[in-house]
Amino acid sequence: MKKILFALGLSLTASASFAYNGQIDGGFTYFDHDDSITDSNGAFDLSGTLYFNPVNAKYGPLNEAAFLGHNSNASLAYSYNYWESKNIAGFEQDNKINNISASIEYFYEQFYVEGALGFSRENEQSKLNGFKVADEDYDTTLYRALAGFMPMPNLLLAAGIDGYQGDGDNDDNRFAVKAKYVAALDHGQALNLEADGAFGDTDTVMLGADYYFNPAFSLGAEYSMQDDGDDDTDFFAVRSKYFIHPDFAVGGAIGFGDDVIAFNINASFRF
Template identity: 25%
Template structure:
């Protein structure tokens, strides 16, 4: 009976369950830059929602946001970078993160809050001292209009080599690295972001917009838009630029995501971060991702 119940649950998840409470997602990226074409990164994230998430309305990819679904999650990212022929610059980064998000209804508007902690271990392949970095972040906001979130936050970075595992899992390593370089030695940063998802009248399509600002040692902003051609299929573009004194300092990205069933999704991404002034870090990344809900 236990085996039958497990098989039934798996079948429902694979063929069309319209509600879920767990989500597991993973991604992997190949990183090609002028210095080395053997860099890579991978990330996995698991999320538990306190209540069932109804995915029967709107884009499947945004079901949790549209449901104002409070949750807790954990993430891990692993990546290698540096010149292959020079062991002194070859490093491996392990980043662990935990995060909580809450949507609280009020008499005025729904209120949003999040808190996260990330820890990065930089393993030097040449046997030099490993580096450790901690990152704490808090965010407060409100849905000022239906499906329109405005939030501001504070991030404290105890070490400049400290990444956000959730940012890597969602947006890729190139953008996460630019964000880390923007905060840099300042150790404290103010953040702000907006997000909107809404239907296009007379169609089964939807449109999404996101924007963000990071003010640390330098300043970075990002813009993104996603067109949901139907609840299953979406295409998106994004742009990130930072004022930090280095190159590359901007990244242009594109992605496509498709839900094979309401519980299983696959996707691909591409990011181009062109370097200037003869830098060896002219970078392109190609990524694959997948999600499973149950």
């Protein structure tokens, strides 16, 4: 027993100066719709990030270590979203969206650059009495480029473009802004504030805040809005993340929108 406790003590001591070179994130979101059409709707997300230099997680919230250390990185992400309708008088429809993207963040002293490029394919199928009556694919290319500046420690302000080009009349080149600030509080606590917006034919806005009770545990909230000129949707979520160990975290969120509730679980692994 003493050997086990000694080994645990060494592990905890080592974690105080933990550094990592990469991170893998994965999650699943289930959407519960309050309508007479949707049968099921969910989304899987997976991403991997490699840092150009080791991230030191010794100071501040573990979840903000890369930002606080100005660690440049490159990442790949994949997401899969599905929606299936109920059988209504023999008619059924389902949509599947596969999206893959690559992005980079680069910090140089007080300057910041972000770039991303993605490809999305949506498949829409319709059936009548079990027979396929439609099967269409829609492709979309997504892009994002931002340049920013850090006027004071732990505050980032950035602006640029965020857009997409797709099949048919599905194009939008938008002005984009981004802001993030991590403030240290007393007794190892901290506050994260972030905002992201893109404005064009379709406007999107995200506002988020997280309170860190200690470096390992946070509780936060997020508000998002989308307006395409005809319809606007609002979504509010409560989120939390806990690092069981500096190299492993679990998280979750519950969100509320127009006639929909979303439940998310996620995990992060660092190496």
